[in-house]
Amino acid sequence: MAQIKFIARGNSNQKEIYLRLSAGRAINIKRKTGYSIDKTLWKFTKASKGANKGKLTEFGEPKQTDAIGKQLKEQLDSLATEINKRYNEATEKGTTINGNWLDEQIRDLQNRTSTEEQDKSDLITYLQYYIEYLPSHIKKNGQRGLSKNTIQKFNNLKNRFADFQKAKRTRFNLADITPDLIAQFDKYLRKNGYSDNYIGTLTKDIKTLGKHARKEGFKVSSQLDYITAVKAETYKVILTLDELEKIKNTTFERDALDNARDWLLIGCFIGQRVSDLLRLTADNVVSKGGLLMLELTQQKTGNKVILPLQDQVQEILQKRSGQFPRKISDQKFNTYIKELCKQAEIKTPTKGTIKQEVKINNKKTFRNVTGVFPKHELITSHICRRSFATNYYGDIPTPLLMSATGHTTENKFLIYIGKSATDQAHQLAEYWAKLSAMNKKETNLKVVKKAN
Structure with a gap:
């Protein structure tokens, strides 16, 4: 009876997977299966007997830690089953079993079942x-x-x-x-x-x-x-709290702009991605412990988020009889918020990137162009989440801000809002100054009390 095992071989971390067919002392042959695997994803087996008992061998199988490993294991098991079947048929016919025979069978099976797989290498x-x-x-x-x-x-x-x-x-x-x-x-x-x-x-x-x-x-x-990717400068464009107040107090003749303005304000006060923001309905508002909360599941991460409903958001909902603004598409939202910010005179010269018509190889096309523009030209839906995170950084504990925005590490969060090590040092200095002032105040109070 034939025995089939798989071997991971190669000098690099990426190992070629071989099939070894053995039957008694007469047959012991190995051939490539056409599959390869990262060394860290291969589970090497230990020798069960002999001088090397307990030591790792080159034999093994893919680790079953994810769907990809399980799929590769199934492919190898299927290949082993088919080779064993063909081996039994060949021995009954008296066919010579050697390296060429095994290589031919593997090629035939892989070609028959995975012509598509070979094409995928393109x-x-x-x-x-x-x-x-x-x-x-x-x-x-x-x-x-x-x-x-x-x-x-x-x-x-x-x-x-x-x-x-x-x-x-x-x-x-x-x-x-x-x-x-x-x-x-x-x-x-x-x-x-x-x-x-x-x-x-x-x-x-x-x-x-x-x-x-x-x-x-x-x-x-x-x-x-x-392979490394080029690092480009990114421009952190936000709406400040003063600018949000200015937008809030602007009167718009078009109802579409008034509707988009309310979405924009809500977005800048709850810090959610536009994909989550524009899906909100009154059903997302719940009462917990006597407080109104906004409860949602983030579409991108699947994380459940519960936020207290800020006064500014409650004011907008009350204006709309407890309802969120009228539904609009992401594309229309982007168009409207540029226009309403222009009407609200959000025009501070700001460095950023916008899409403009340019000539490339004597043909007109659109490309992202970096420069200094009136801020309203740089407004996109992403400004909601970044404005929230930036405006409240330092006032609200960073872990609470991260739980709202969905950032998983503080480092990523700080990069997102554009805070450098110097900015953090300044914030720490301010904290120490406040702490020192509080300590001095407590000392003065104690002295006064002792004098009495």
Whole structure:
């Protein structure tokens, strides 16, 4: 009877998976399965007897820690079952069993069941497969599917990389994702007027794609982990509390702008993403312990958030008989808030990025352009969450702000609102100054009491 085991071999962290077929002393052959795996995801088994008993061997199986490992384990088990079946049939016919025979069987089985898998090694083909997979991806919190924005990001990558391939007059495979390829892609994108910020995002996404392919067992470059994305300056545009008051007190003739203004104000006082903000209804308002609370589940993270209803938000709801403003789309919200901020004269010269028509290679197109503009031109729906986080930083404990905005680490939160180490040092100095003043006041009070 034949015995089949799997071996992970290779000098790098990315190991090729071999199938070993043995039957008595006469047959002991190994051939590549076509799958590979990261060393950290392979569970090496220990020898159960002999001089090496208890020591790790090269045999093993994929770890069953995630869906990808389980899927690879199923693929290897299926391959082992089919090879065993063919071995029994071949021995009954008197067929010679050797390395060529095993290699032929593996190739036949893999080609028959995974012509599609081989095609997926084409980078654009795999990108499309990955895009179709994203809605069923299980996140760490157990929620299924990623946001529309995340899926759109990879659609953008697919479009830009397809243009790049067309310009290069070649097609690239997953194994071609190297720092050199990224450098070529970067040069092409800059030549076509794309910003460093956009290029950095595409670079991160293509590296994410390569890592996913590696976990799926596809051959990728050993240089994948050395890819780094260009770091671009980001501009933290917010509406200050004074500007929000100015917007609140502006009269708009158009009902659409009045409606959007209320959404904008609510957003800047609750700090939620637009995908969560514009879904709110009166059903999200609950009473807990005599206080009105806003209760929602964030669409992107799946986290449940409960916030006290601020006076400013309650005032807007009372104006609308307990209802939230009328539903509008993300696109209309973005259009309206630019217009209403213009009418409210939110025009402080502010550095940022806007989309403008430019000429690239003698063709007119739109690209993100960095410069100094009246602030109302830089207003987008994202300003709600960032304004909330920035305006209340230092007044509300940072962990409470993070629980509202959905940031998982303080470092990410501080980067998000643009706070540097110097800013934090100044805030600490202010805290110490206040603490020192309080201590002096208490000392003075004690002296006065002793004099009496």
